[in-house]
Amino acid sequence: MKIRSTEITDTFAEAFKMSAARIIITAESDYWAMAAAQSVTGFATSVIGCRCEAGIEKTLSPKETPDQRPGVSVLLFANSTKGVGNRLVERIGQSVMTCPTTACFNGLDGTEEKFSVGEKLRYFGDGYQGSKVLNDRKMWRIPVMEGEFLIDDSFGIQAAVGGGNLLFLGKELSSTLQAATAAAEAMRKLPNIILPMPGGVVRSGSKPGSRYKALPASTNDAFCPTLRGSAPKTELGEDEACVLEIVIDGLDESSVAEAMRQGMHAAVEAGGEGLARITAGNYGGNLGQYKIGLHPLLQD
């Protein structure tokens, strides 16, 4: 299959079951809400090395937030409910509670699983903390030097999908980067997903395992253009000299799939003749619970 001059490989992205939470950060201004959101999603590109994957979902107007202040919605993913919960406690405690004027609220209602977050962070109040329960919502007021940090007692955690991906194979760096950048930009407009990598794009895609025992993952040599000829095999065609990847985590499979679909169209548009091919990473379907085929997405 081709879209314009770009070939779309008949393959699938292999995605995995994960757990996820949505946190709503509000503050006195857009600036401080975003400052906290950027901090709480920092160093969260991959569960391999960061124990979670997190990103900014979207900015929120005062009409969309629980306390009617400017806000940012953040999604955080990990391999288990406990993993998500523990990361929330660590990250909200260090990156949101510390940030001037912020408050932090649960953004997933009606989930079967909840994790106590405010209930744990309240101890920072050293006995001066207080709770409020209104209309079945329990919040903690933790005294801080600037006033009070307000946080929901517990946060909903739901099943999610991690590791949706697209690989952009270009003839040279410039057009490949343009394609990936445009794809990431298009995907970021969609709800329920994040792109955890820097700017949404990763150049150091990995394969599981390594010749070094300590490493759980290592460079995806089959897609490294500099290793053509020295690695055991290459996945690159003759005119494919640069590969960039976008990883997509989402609250459900359909959101990830829709992001991939729109991402492919945006990449083709921006990459032009320089974007030779779009494919996706998988492990032969042996590891992940989800297989998101590229061709079916474009045929719908």
Added chain:
Amino acid sequence: MKLTVHTPPEVPLEAEILSPTSLAGLSEAEVSALIVHHGNRKEALGEFFSVNGKMNGRLELEGDLSFVKLIGQGMADGEMFIEGNVSGHLGCGMSGGRIVLNGDAQDWVGEDMTGGSITINGNAGHMVGSGVRGAEQGMLGGEIFVRGNCKNEAGGAMRRGLVAIGGNSGDFTGLNMVAGTVIVLGEMGIRTGSNMKRGSVISMNPARMIPSFSYSCTYQPIFLRFYLNYLRDVGFEIDDAWLNGSYQRWCGDAISLNKGEVLLYQS
């Protein structure tokens, strides 16, 4: 089901059976035959009320109920709509459901309640949401909304829940309070928060604080937005300035745990 007063009682009528929970599954005749205490006599409910309709979780009361006490006692579910003024102990000990009163209520509204909501579209007497005399804690949950004024000791010894007064409250608002929230949109009487341990008493007007309360600061409590928006949703008139405003925080009572607060709107 609708109960209409045809013979107003001349002395207090203890009608704790008047709730959707108590009357569930009863016919008109069975309801009319229920026994109530009229002063020191036992009499049939039908001596005072005409009963019409089937119970389907909604009970309506109408007429001169100013001598009828304990309406809604122990109510656990359903809805009750009351037209007229009622005597004391409305909704005492209720754990669920909703009471809406279009009229005034006398003392002890929601005494010892643990859940549900009571809305009074009029005034209330003393002890709204309080515990009985000598009890260490009163209201343990639920919500009481009084559109008009109330008298003394609103929220006395309350431990959880919300008491909101649209008008003024009397003296000793939040007396012996253990926790929970009392919001008075009007003015409060004297000695607010006396002996309170924890909890919040909030007013949109200045108040004269007792010496055992200390001024903490003037700040913008974010949590209060939730309460004020909630009150707006249930029909109270909430000024936008209150949502974004600054409040004096007074902590006390120092003769007790000193972890309570009185928030007074400043600007």
